[in-house]
Amino acid sequence: MREGGCGCGAVRYRVEGDPIFVNNCHCTQCQHQTGSTSVVNAFFESERVTLLEGELSENVVRSGSGGPHVIVRCKACGVALWSHYPRLGRIGAGLRVGTLDDSGAFRPDAAIFLSERMPWVALPEGIPAFETTYDFAEVLPPERVTRMRALIARSKA
Ligand SMILES: [Zn+2]
Numbered sequence: 001m002r003e004g005g006c007g008c009g010a011v012r013y014r015v016e017g018d019p020i021f022v023n024n025c026h027c028t029q030c031q032h033q034t035g036s037t038s039v040v041n042a043f044f045e046s047e048r049v050t051l052l053e054g055e056l057s058e059n060v061v062r063s064g065s066g067g068p069h070v071i072v073r074c075k076a077c078g079v080a081l082w083s084h085y086p087r088l089g090r091i092g093a094g095l096r097v098g099t100l101d102d103s104g105a106f107r108p109d110a111a112i113f114l115s116e117r118m119p120w121v122a123l124p125e126g127i128p129a130f131e132t133t134y135d136f137a138e139v140l141p142p143e144r145v146t147r148m149r150a151l152i153a154r155s156k157a
């Protein structure tokens with residue numbers, strides 16, 4: 001179990017276990033949404049993420065694929081805590097790793113959308129990097145591929 005929260009301290013959440021995968025995304029949309037170089041998202045089955053205290057608000061923006069991207073925020077300070085993306089809908093949550101109390105807990109499996117990164121951003125050694133996206137089955141260990149396939153199957157059920 002790990003815990004995290006927003007910028008003002010009103011929201012606290014708990015997340016159970018290890019993520020299915022962790023992306024460090026450098027795409028233009030993530031830059032706009034965060035005002036920073038990139039975002040680090042850890043993807044979980046939504047039932048592993050539990051709100052402990054505080055109130056949430058949501059807003060919807062368009063994802064890179066054109067579908068609805070729901071950003072879940074602290075209602076008081078507006079900091080983004082996690083997102084639901086069109087591919088998995090509400091059953092999957094992309095947690096903003098920077099909101100964890102121990103933000104170093106999860107290391108990215110991949111750096112993605114390097115084609116859109118700020119030109120001076122240096123890439124870390126030892127993390128696979130991709131110009132756009134990647135095939136999760138080629139990057140993740142088998143047990144996490146299985147978890148991802150189970151979530152995709154649930155999203156289609
Ligand atoms: Zn807050």
Ligand SMILES: [Zn+2]
Nearest residue numbers: 025026027030
């Ligand atoms: Zn992105």
